[in-house]
Amino acid sequence: ETGVTQSPTHLIKTRGQQVTLRCSSQSGHNTVSWYQQALGQGPQFIFQYYREEENGRGNFPPRFSGLQFPNYSSELNVNALELDDSALYLCASAVSGGDTGELFFGEGSRLTVL
C-alpha cells in the first residue's frame, strides 16, 4: 500500500507567478484535502475534494483552486503568488464518510516565493 505522495518537494517562484502542486492519494482513499503550513504554525485548511467536487473550504481567496481527478489524485493551483504564500503545502487523503478525524498526510511541497 503506497502512502500519500506529493510533488515537487521544493520549488521557488517569484511574486505574481502561478504554481501547480500535485498529490497522489493513498490507495483506497477518495477524499483529498490541502493544507498550508507556515513555519512554526499549524496546518491551515485550504479545501477538500470529494468526487471531483470541492467539499469544504477554509478562509483562502479564490486564487487558491484545486482539482481532483477520477483516480483521486489532486492538484492545488495558486495564481498571482504573494510573498506570504511561502509555506509548506500538505496534501492529506482519507476515506469519505468516516469523520474520524484521521487524515493521512504527504511529506509536503515547500514553496518559496521571492
Added chain:
Amino acid sequence: GQSLEQPSEVTAVEGAIVQINCTYQTSGFYGLSWYQQHDGGAPTFLSYNGLDGLEETGRFSSFLSRSDSYGYLLLQELQMKDSASYFCAVITGANNLFFGTGTRLTVIP
C-alpha cells in the same frame, strides 16, 4: 470560524507524564483529533474523540469535554522520540479539520 488554543511549548523529563490542553471555539463540531509532527516530517494521526470521555491508545490518551469545549492529550512514559509538535484539530464535518497552532514538546533526559 474556528479558534483553538494550545500552550506553545512544554518541557518534560524522560519517563514522566505530560498533558497538553486544547480549548476551542467552533461551529459544526463533530470531534477533536490530535496529530504529532516531527521537524521536517508530515503530521501523523494520534487519536480522535467524537464523544465525551477518555480514549486510550498505548502510551497516549486523549480526553474530550464537549460542554467545556476542551480536550487534552496525555503522554505517559515519555521517551526522547516523543519530542515533536502536537496539534489538536476540530472536525467540522466531512473530515474537514481545523488545526491549532501546536505545542512544541521537548523531552529532556
